[in-house]
Amino acid sequence: MKSMWEYVCRFFGNTSKKRVGSQREILIITCVFVVLFIGMTGYLCYFTATSEQDMINNSYNSRQQILLSKNYRGSIFSRDGEVLAKTILDEEQKEKRVYPYDKLFSHVVGYSTKGRTGVEAIANYYLINTNISIGSKAANDVAGLKNPGDNVYTTLDVKLQEIADEQLNIYRGAIVVTEVSTGKVLAMVSHPNFDPNKIAQIWDSLIEDDSSSILVNRATSGLYPPGSTFKIITALEYIRQNPDTYQDYRYQCNGSFHLGNSKIGCYHGTKHGAVDLNKSFAKSCNSSFAGIGMSLDREAFSETLEELLFGEKLPITLSHAKSYVNIPTAGQDAEMMQTSIGQGKTQVTPMHMNMITCAIANDGILMKPYLVDRVENDEGKLIKSFKPESYGKLLDEEEADVLRLMMAEVVEEGTASKLSGLSYTAAGKTGSAEYNNVKGDSHAWFTGFAPVEDPEICVTIIVEGAGSGGDYAVPIAKRIFDAYFSAK
Amino acid sequence: MQEYIFELSRYLISLLVALFALLGLIALRHKPKENHGGFYAFQGLLIFAVQFLCFLNLALESRDMQYVFFYAFIQIFLFAAIMLVTMIYENVNRLLLNNMCMLLGIGLCMVARLSFAKAVRQYVIVLASLAFSLAIPYLLTRIRFWKKLTWLYASVGVTLLSVVLIFGEVTHGSKISFALAGITFQPSEFVKILFLFFLAGALWEDVSLKRVLLTALIAGIHVIILVISTDLGSALIFFVGYVAVVFISSRNYWYLIAGAAGGSAAAYLAYMLFDHVKIRVLAWQDPWSYIDNQGYQITQSLFAVGSGSWFGMGLLQGNPKAIPYVIADFIFSSICEELGVIVGICLILICLSCFVQIMQIAIRIHDRFYQMIVYGIGVMYIFQIFLTIGGGIKFIPLTGVTLPFISYGGSSVMTTMVMFFIVQGIYIRLQKEGGKHLVRKRKPQEGGNAAKENNTENAEKRDKG
Numbered sequence: 001m002k003s004m005w006e007y008v009c010r011f012f013g014n015t016s017k018k019r020v021g022s023q024r025e026i027l028i029i030t031c032v033f034v035v036l037f038i039g040m041t042g043y044l045c046y047f048t049a050t051s052e053q054d055m056i057n058n059s060y061n062s063r064q065q066i067l068l069s070k071n072y073r074g075s076i077f078s079r080d081g082e083v084l085a086k087t088i089l090d091e092e093q094k095e096k097r098v099y100p101y102d103k104l105f106s107h108v109v110g111y112s113t114k115g116r117t118g119v120e121a122i123a124n125y126y127l128i129n130t131n132i133s134i135g136s137k138a139a140n141d142v143a144g145l146k147n148p149g150d151n152v153y154t155t156l157d158v159k160l161q162e163i164a165d166e167q168l169n170i171y172r173g174a175i176v177v178t179e180v181s182t183g184k185v186l187a188m189v190s191h192p193n194f195d196p197n198k199i200a201q202i203w204d205s206l207i208e209d210d211s212s213s214i215l216v217n218r219a220t221s222g223l224y225p226p227g228s229t230f231k232i233i234t235a236l237e238y239i240r241q242n243p244d245t246y247q248d249y250r251y252q253c254n255g256s257f258h259l260g261n262s263k264i265g266c267y268h269g270t271k272h273g274a275v276d277l278n279k280s281f282a283k284s285c286n287s288s289f290a291g292i293g294m295s296l297d298r299e300a301f302s303e304t305l306e307e308l309l310f311g312e313k314l315p316i317t318l319s320h321a322k323s324y325v326n327i328p329t330a331g332q333d334a335e336m337m338q339t340s341i342g343q344g345k346t347q348v349t350p351m352h353m354n355m356i357t358c359a360i361a362n363d364g365i366l367m368k369p370y371l372v373d374r375v376e377n378d379e380g381k382l383i384k385s386f387k388p389e390s391y392g393k394l395l396d397e398e399e400a401d402v403l404r405l406m407m408a409e410v411v412e413e414g415t416a417s418k419l420s421g422l423s424y425t426a427a428g429k430t431g432s433a434e435y436n437n438v439k440g441d442s443h444a445w446f447t448g449f450a451p452v453e454d455p456e457i458c459v460t461i462i463v464e465g466a467g468s469g470g471d472y473a474v475p476i477a478k479r480i481f482d483a484y485f486s487a488k
Numbered sequence: 489m490q491e492y493i494f495e496l497s498r499y500l501i502s503l504l505v506a507l508f509a510l511l512g513l514i515a516l517r518h519k520p521k522e523n524h525g526g527f528y529a530f531q532g533l534l535i536f537a538v539q540f541l542c543f544l545n546l547a548l549e550s551r552d553m554q555y556v557f558f559y560a561f562i563q564i565f566l567f568a569a570i571m572l573v574t575m576i577y578e579n580v581n582r583l584l585l586n587n588m589c590m591l592l593g594i595g596l597c598m599v600a601r602l603s604f605a606k607a608v609r610q611y612v613i614v615l616a617s618l619a620f621s622l623a624i625p626y627l628l629t630r631i632r633f634w635k636k637l638t639w640l641y642a643s644v645g646v647t648l649l650s651v652v653l654i655f656g657e658v659t660h661g662s663k664i665s666f667a668l669a670g671i672t673f674q675p676s677e678f679v680k681i682l683f684l685f686f687l688a689g690a691l692w693e694d695v696s697l698k699r700v701l702l703t704a705l706i707a708g709i710h711v712i713i714l715v716i717s718t719d720l721g722s723a724l725i726f727f728v729g730y731v732a733v734v735f736i737s738s739r740n741y742w743y744l745i746a747g748a749a750g751g752s753a754a755a756y757l758a759y760m761l762f763d764h765v766k767i768r769v770l771a772w773q774d775p776w777s778y779i780d781n782q783g784y785q786i787t788q789s790l791f792a793v794g795s796g797s798w799f800g801m802g803l804l805q806g807n808p809k810a811i812p813y814v815i816a817d818f819i820f821s822s823i824c825e826e827l828g829v830i831v832g833i834c835l836i837l838i839c840l841s842c843f844v845q846i847m848q849i850a851i852r853i854h855d856r857f858y859q860m861i862v863y864g865i866g867v868m869y870i871f872q873i874f875l876t877i878g879g880g881i882k883f884i885p886l887t888g889v890t891l892p893f894i895s896y897g898g899s900s901v902m903t904t905m906v907m908f909f910i911v912q913g914i915y916i917r918l919q920k921e922g923g924k925h926l927v928r929k930r931k932p933q934e935g936g937n938a939a940k941e942n943n944t945e946n947a948e949k950r951d952k953g
Binding site for chain 2: 022023024025026027033034037040043047048051052054055056058061066137
């Protein structure tokens with residue numbers, strides 16, 4: 001410290017030991033300002049290095065228009081190089097955005113006029129910037145042509161997207177397919193959908209129609225009661241709170257669970273008889289899980305849910321809704337029972353459910369889901385590539401292992417048996433989430449992965465108002481798994 | 489062809505300005521007696537190269553001949569400034585001179601890009617300021633009664649500020665300017681110099697508590713008038729200048745601590761009392777939530793800096809006019825947008841180079857009166873830069889002051905130039921009298937005249953007392 005001070009003194013030509021005037025004080029003030037300016041310059045560098053994209057993408061920033069007046073939007077490709085969106089210029093350099101697959105990618109690729117959604121929104125910065133060689137730029141300038149924006153290659157798989165879209169058929173709902181080890185989003189479907197080629201013509205009718213929420217990407221922004229898929233989380237919490245004894249859990253199911261005036265019934269009033277934790281889970285026994293929920297320490301449960309990103313923003317760039325859960329404080333048993341089986345006030349997005357499932361399949365580690373794989377300039381030169389990124393541990397490896405086997409049992413002898421006995425093994429959890437008070441009106445859920453031993457893909461499905469998950473969601477999962485494994 | 493020039497200039501301008509800034513930092517190590525003519529001539533060459541590239545871009549992009557003419561005029565000015573000053577005063581500080589010319593050049597270029605009419609006015613004022621400033625070193629070395637006018641400085645200063653407060657024009661909610669014969673003055677700028685002369689005059693031979701309190705009263709009047717005029721930036725600059733000068737004149741750390749504590753208390757009070765202060769703090773903490781109103785200015789400034797990124801969008805390729813009052817208060821953001829953040833950082837370094845050089849000069853002065861003036865000029869100069877750049881990039885809350893030499897504003901550029909030439913005058917005087925063998929032999933106790941030695945003695949007595 002002292003030698004540094006001497007160095008500063010020497011720098012100021014102040015080598016004499018004897019102090020004249022207020023040299024020391026002047027030095028101190030000088031150093032204070034120099035440090036202040038180093039801090040400010042550091043902040044400026046940090047801001048510049050981290051904020052360029054956010055700044056350009058902000059719709060309040062008029063500089064987007066400047067870029068768009070010089071460049072035309074780049075193309076968006078699937079993982080195997082199929083064009084998902086491109087811009088065609090007519091002779092007067094007027095732009096037209098074309099989506100060759102019409103409705104198929106309406107939500108995930110999105111649109112770029114009338115606001116921006118999907119990949120068009122998250123990759124906007126790359127699409128409107130150009131990195132073509134200076135030679136081409138100069139040539140375009142002379143010819144009075146616009147420069148092509150950079151091209152974006154997504155992680156999306158056309159084949160899986162087609163299967164998912166076809167399987168969801170006329171139903172409303174959503175399907176998310178991700179790669180477990182990387183977090184790559186392979187398919188993302190939301191129904192009802194629309195044709196982004198005609199967005200200008202149909203815009204008015206789309207926004208007037210508030211019954212179908214057609215513009216909402218249900219996969220990321222649709223909030224649904226999780227139904228029995230939530231039992232994954234209730235079970236996880238039970239294992240956490242009873243690490244040594246959860247295997248000794250026993251319950252006698254008579255088709256319903258009573259506490260005070262509240263009652264929880266099993267689906268269609270089925271009596272499951274004597275069950276342990278695995279069987280309660282495989283058979284999706286509401287009565288058993290209501291009891292488990294009542295036994296849990298609620299504060300710890302709340303913490304777990306927070307770790308699992310309930311009420312938080314998800315680590316994805318697509319715009320999305322936050323899932324909601326409320327663990328009631330002491331008392332309010334009726335609500336606690338409902339919450340334990342995924343009913344009540346709890347709401348999740350399919351994307352969130354997919355991420356939790358992925359983490360279970362990936363030894364507890366959540367890979368951040370992502371859609372943009374790389375950016376190339378118009379001449380095919382790589383500009384930027386995106387690597388898989390880990391978000392961190394959502395649960396312990398042992399916990400993930402236990403849940404993985406429990407979910408495998410759901411397929412082997414539980415509600416997802418339509419997935420058993422195939423060329424690959426699968427695991428998952430079904431759900432039939434009641435969404436109004438009329439019995440039997442339920443959304444069909446399935447969230448799961450395959451193969452069990454070394455999970456590769458993770459599929460989350462919700463079919464609105466279809467019925468039970470086992471009957472309506474599981475067959476869709478089977479077709480998607482089939483398509484994925486047959487293509488390998 | 490044009491594309492190649494635009495693309496190349498983006499990098500070349502950054503490179504040249506960076507080289508200039510680097511040399512400016514290296515030059516801080518030069519000893520006053522050494523001859524570095526070639527070094528500074530090369531630095532001067534860089535100024536002209538940067539000017540050429542900037543105006544080449546402006547002219548090519550706009551296809552407007554006005555930039556070509558303006559370019560010629562600026563080059564004549566810069567050339568004349570460097571030649572005249574070095575010819576008239578051979579002992580002039582070349583680093584300060586070069587830095588000033590670089591900043592003025594970039595400033596005029598940027599103002600021309602934002603508003604050509606205003607650039608012409610600015611040019612005329614810069615020219616007049618130089619003509620006036622050229623006489624300052626001469627006056628400083630000839631006139632000996634500067635120290636005797638202490639109370640005149642204070643009364644003229646307070647009067648000027650009061651006149652503005654009472655009769656001033658309200659612009660953007662602040663009363664800071666005053667129109668006379670069609671020319672708008674911003675007296676708080678000129679009063680800075682008077683204020684420093686007052687402080688130096690009042691404190692150079694007596695820093696008893698009584699004296700300090702008396703000056704605190706006068707300084708307080710200055711600051712309060714400025715606060716009432718809602719010229720918060722200037723109020724802060726005066727306050728910081730006062731505390732800093734009292735600190736070095738008394739060498740008493742308690743004054744520094746008391747100043748910091750008093751300043752914080754006053755800031756808190758202002759925050760509680762005035763809505764416009766609250767709004768500025770609010771807009772600083774979270775501008776994005778108030779993007780449509782209170783946060784509009786700062787977010788637009790951030791857009792400019794962020795969109796420009798390291799190498800900028802190129803002159804005339806961005807949209808800096810989206811920032812309200814860009815030409816005076818946010819010119820730094822517009823430079824970052826079009827010339828790039830690297831150029832912005834280099835400008836910060838050039839300003840720092842000026843500041844450190846001024847402080848190095850202050851350290852060598854034995855006459856406490858002049859030492860305090862030079863030091864005060866350094867502190868006020870650098871603090872103003874901190875306020876305007878820090879405010880523009882959301883490092884600190886916005887106060888709305890100009891960037892010296894670069895922003896549009898006649899009073900600002902004239903004041904800063906006068907300040908620089910006061911430093912030059914004192915520097916020249918230092919080289920000439922007493923300073924000569926003082927510098928050569930580095931035996932400060934032998935240098936100086938009788939009065940100066942008395943000074944030192946006085947100072948030492950005070951230390952003990």
